[in-house]
Amino acid sequence: MSADNQATGLLHLSAGSRAAFVTLLIGALCLTIEPFAPWMVSWSAAWQLPLTDWVGTSLTWLLDSIKPAARAFSAFMNYPMNWANQLLVGTPWPIIIGVVTALGWYLGGITMAALGLIGLSFVLASGYWVEGMNTLALIAVSVPLALILGGLLGILANEQPRIRSALQTVLDVMQTVPTFAYLTPILLLFGFGPVVGLIASAIYAAPPMARNVMLGLERVDSEVKEAAVMSGGTRFQQLFQVEIPSARTQIMVGVNQSLMAGLSMVIIAAVIGGFNDIGWEVLLTMRKAQFGQALLAGSVIVVFAVIIDRMSATLATERKHYDHRVTFGILLITALGALLFWSKVPNPSDISLLNPVAAFVDSEMSEFIRTNGAWLESFKNSAVYYVLLPLRIGLDDAVLTFTWGMNWTASMSYWLFAGSAIVGGLLALRGQVTAGLLVIIFVGVLETGIAELPWLFVLVATAALAWVASGARLAIVSTGLLLTILVSGLWDRALLSLYLSGAAVLACAVLGGLLGLLCAVSPLAWKIIRPICDMLQTIPLFVFLIPVLMIFQIGEFSALLAIIAYAIVPMIRYTRHGLINTPDDLIEAAIANGATKAQILRDVRAPYAAPTILVGLNQTILFAFAMLVIAALIGTTGLGQSIYLALGKADVGLGISAGAAMAILAMIADRIVQGFAKERRIALGLQ
Amino acid sequence: MTEVNTSIITCQNLWQVFGTNADTALSDALSQSEGNSDTAATLLRDKGFIPAVQDVTMSVGVGELFVIMGLSGSGKSTLVRCMSQLLPSTTGDILIEGENVVSASKKRLIELRRHKMGMVFQHFGLFPHMSVLENVAYPLKVKGVGSKQRRSRAAEVITLVGLEGREDSFPRELSGGQRQRVGIARSLSVNPDIWFLDEPFSALDPLIRRQLQDEFLKLQATLNKTIVFITHDINEALKLADRIAIMRDGKIVQIGTPTDIVLNPVDDYVREFSNDVAKGQHAKVSSVMLSGENPTTAEDPGLTTTMTLDTALARCVNLYNPVPVRDETGNIVGNVRPADLATALQAEDL
Structure with missing residues (x-):
């Protein structure tokens, strides 16, 4: 084909086809000239800038200058933390259980009371009462701090439009920066110890509050706001007597999310703690391979998460009034009981009713592994050798005699490319030009491996995707951001992260999409899957590691499973939600036109659900990136590992740079998927 | 104008343009068009601005029930929001009892709202977290009226709108008509002189709407406030209004x-x-009456100036010569040709 023909041909193609075509050309170019110009494939080390060091030096300087203030603050925060600690650990456990049960009744009647009673009894029986109370004490200080901070920021942003847009940007960035990345500078600023976890948790839990306060105040009916003005209220009266009370529900959603974020962070912060809390206990037992105990401690975290989540969620629903006499009755019984048996209350640390259970789990587990080990091992190995490894380093390197039974040869590559070209060509002839081009590109990526993709190709492909999704601006911004990763020397690690999260997202999309479809079609399936989804969303990230570690040991495969388990939930939920919520008139019209159920699903429900499903995919991507860093604890390579290592060495430069690189990847993916979702919504006339 | 002397609200060359830096854009557009407001508005629209209120000059007299009518998007709600200064207008003056509220301080505006103005909203704007009584008492509360006093005053206006017994209900427990009664009660609790009503009955069912209109007229007969009433319903406007302003594209056309x-x-x-x-x-005999001339005919069907054309026509079915018209006191003030009555009714079909 001559250049002229290409040009005229391109004019007739859609934007997607043109972008795919350019990407394909660049990819082919990279492959052909790789032997002559290796710099096109792997970025030369000579072109790297010591960005990481610069970030490190300037941040260290900055941190050092505010360190005295920070240390003073952390010393100050020690007081409320110690008080909370003494209060929760010092109070006899029957009183705490009684108070939580009474609170449960007050908030949500018999179900919540039962949840509080049974949940805390389980914590007591597990033998992790003191550790649990230590964790709760951290939350009891950090979350109120976060609520005040977030609430103030939200109100301020509501009052000042300029602050609003700035805050929105900061919150967006904070959401994509992985949790571990926060910890390194905080560690440097505030020193070691439980206070670090407290401050990290307060910082991490503030954004959801700020977001919800902003959203809630914005959503107050404009006539309600105007009525407050016309009643002659001052700005202060309008805000505190009308707008904030009207926004109550949304603000309470913020409180709920804030609590969950705070809990999650307190657990994660245990990694640096060495403080006698429940997160540390999980980590310790996991390292000692005492999986029964790890599971028990992990269950304590889950119990806390469920109690806190469900009880605080009742705040955001319409208030029902439960008989106050019952509340007082429970409190009275508690007080009487505590007084009567004051001296006879056993020390919670001596209680270990569930130790046999842990031991049983341990022995059963080793038994299970012994009997099923071969099968599990082969399952894991086939996943690694036939899927993960080719994705990572490409068929050309992954296909070896001792795994595949043969060695990859150059001619195989040619046959593969020829085959893909034929398939692509056939698709193009049938009018699906973009699909055809994508097939060829996909095969090319598979042959090369994500971790070994030429940088030029990645840049062009990303730019092309961004351009199709949202336009030239995103394409330029994405390319620029990727270039900073490239020159910073974190590129290889970024590609590794991209590969692992990509594999996880792909699996989530397929599996979650199918499950979502199943739940949309069968109410029974949804009845079963829904509580599992609720559960998975409540569990702090950390806990996901325990079961996968038990069965598959440390390694990339375990990490992948943990990521999938966490990130699949939004995909299921949104797919179902999108497919279920097609407007009735569309369905009626389709039925009236004689469509079968399957046809309605394919031709009406699915297209209508597309933007919603894309939003789900977007969430899944962000969840996967968040989990990727946590999964570094059990052995992944890439940026997550760097962030984790930086934490260990208190290397701010590396920690922040790797965190930023991770945030860049997440943000680009986020914007691209959102761009597609928006385009679909506009196409459907929904926006 | 003689009207200005008794007018309580006056708008002069009022503009409300939406968009960033609307005020400079407006003054540019006005100087470019040499003060022609229509040209200026077109210029603004071309630049992506929205001139929602365009060069409005009007005044409302004391005790007048002034209705602003127009289709949705014609700027009527924006205009009333300028008058109540819920929206700061772009340029122009708004005088309330001679005081220019455009340049009034925030404090002064709060003062005015606490004493002079009340407002009723289309979708009621009730505070969802307050009971009926608390909603109605709220304007008194921000004013600093004591709890006991404001409860009794609130109960008073709640009775006035016929909601006694529902004081402790919450807005979500009320029907649409009841909610708007609360809105009306709240706007009356401080006994304002000026009463703004922004499409108060538009969100209600036709039957409830008519019922509330009738009650509203009765209420106004006893309260005698100055009212600016927004509606898109011509029948409502004709039924209620002393005078009507019709708006289109931000302009008052009549x-x-x-x-x-x-x-x-x-x-x-x-x-x-x-x-x-x-x-x-709706049209009255006075609109087709020829004043002064005494008719020579003997027939006198007893027409008066305030009689509607329909009634008058019914009395003159068999008459062809001019008949006398009397005023309220019974003096003959003019005459009407029966044919004119019929012509007036058919005017639009020409």
Whole structure:
């Protein structure tokens, strides 16, 4: 084909086809000239800038200058933390259980009371009462701090439009920066110890509050706001007597999310703690391979998460009034009981009713592994050798005699490319030009491996995707951001992260999409899957590691499973939600036109659900990136590992740079998927 | 104008333009068009601005029930929000009892709202977290009225709107009509002189709407406030108004009494509105009366100036010569040709 023909041909193609075509050309170019110009494939080390060091030096300087203030603050925060600690650990456990049960009744009647009673009894029986109370004490200080901070920021942003847009940007960035990345500078600023976890948790839990306060105040009916003005209220009266009370529900959603974020962070912060809390206990037992105990401690975290989540969620629903006499009755019984048996209350640390259970789990587990080990091992190995490894380093390197039974040869590559070209060509002839081009590109990526993709190709492909999704601006911004990763020397690690999260997202999309479809079609399936989804969303990230570690040991495969388990939930939920919520008139019209159920699903429900499903995919991507860093604890390579290592060495430069690189990847993916979702919504006339 | 002397609200060359830096854009557009407001508005629209209120000059007299009518998007709600200063207007003056509220301080505005103005909203704008009583008492609360006093005053206005017994209900427990009664009660609790009502009955069912309109008229007969009433319903406007201003695209195209609007529409837009109306039920005999001349005929069907055309026509079915018209006191003030009555009714069909 001559250049002229290409040009005229391109004019007739859609934007997607043109972008795919350019990407394909660049990819082919990279492959052909790789032997002559290796710099096109792997970025030369000579072109790297010591960005990481610069970030490190300037941040260290900055941190050092505010360190005295920070240390003073952390010393100050020690007081409320110690008080909370003494209060929760010092109070006899029957009183705490009684108070939580009474609170449960007050908030949500018999179900919540039962949840509080049974949940805390389980914590007591597990033998992790003191550790649990230590964790709760951290939350009891950090979350109120976060609520005040977030609430103030939200109100301020509501009052000042300029602050609003700035805050929105900061919150967006904070959401994509992985949790571990926060910890390194905080560690440097505030020193070691439980206070670090407290401050990290307060910082991490503030954004959801700020977001919800902003959203809630914005959503107050404009006539309600105007009525407050016309009643002659001052700005202060309008805000505190009308707008904030009207926004109550949304603000309470913020409180709920804030609590969950705070809990999650307190657990994660245990990694640096060495403080006698429940997160540390999980980590310790996991390292000692005492999986029964790890599971028990992990269950304590889950119990806390469920109690806190469900009880605080009742705040955001319409208030029902439960008989106050019952509340007082429970409190009275508690007080009487505590007084009567004051001296006879056993020390919670001596209680270990569930130790046999842990031991049983341990022995059963080793038994299970012994009997099923071969099968599990082969399952894991086939996943690694036939899927993960080719994705990572490409068929050309992954296909070896001792795994595949043969060695990859150059001619195989040619046959593969020829085959893909034929398939692509056939698709193009049938009018699906973009699909055809994508097939060829996909095969090319598979042959090369994500971790070994030429940088030029990645840049062009990303730019092309961004351009199709949202336009030239995103394409330029994405390319620029990727270039900073490239020159910073974190590129290889970024590609590794991209590969692992990509594999996880792909699996989530397929599996979650199918499950979502199943739940949309069968109410029974949804009845079963829904509580599992609720559960998975409540569990702090950390806990996901325990079961996968038990069965598959440390390694990339375990990490992948943990990521999938966490990130699949939004995909299921949104797919179902999108497919279920097609407007009735569309369905009626389709039925009236004689469509079968399957046809309605394919031709009406699915297209209508597309933007919603894309939003789900977007969430899944962000969840996967968040989990990727946590999964570094059990052995992944890439940026997550760097962030984790930086934490260990208190290397701010590396920690922040790797965190930023991770945030860049997440943000680009986020914007691209959102761009597609928006385009679909506009196409459907929904926006 | 003589009207200005008794007017309580006056708008002069009022503009409300939406968009960033609207004020400079407006002054640019005005200087470019040499003060022609229509040209200026077109210029602004071309640049992506929205001139929601365009060069409005009007005034409302003391105790007048002034209705602003127009289709949705015609700027009527924006205009009333400028008057109550819920929206700061772009340029122009708004005088309330001679005081220019455009330049009033925030504190002064709060003062005015606490004492002089009340407002009722289309979707009620009730505070969802407060009971009926608390909603109604809220304007008194921000004013600093003591709890006991404001409860008794709130109970008083709640009775006035016929909601006694529902004081402790919450807005979500009330029907639409009841909610708007709360809105009305709340706007009356401080006993304001000026009462703004922004499409108060538009969100209600027709039957409830008519019922509330009737009650509203009764209420106004006892309260005698100055009212600015927004509606898109010509029948509502004709039923309630002393005078009507008709708006289109941010401009007031006609101000007049209901009879004026029905009988002498200035353009097709206004005529379109009055097409929906049974003219004979609104236009008065005075609109077709020839004053002064005493008719020579002996027939006297007993027409008066305030009689509607329909009634008058019914009395003159068999008459062809001019008949006398009397005023309220029974003095003959003019005469009417029966043929004119019929012509006036058919005017729009020409």
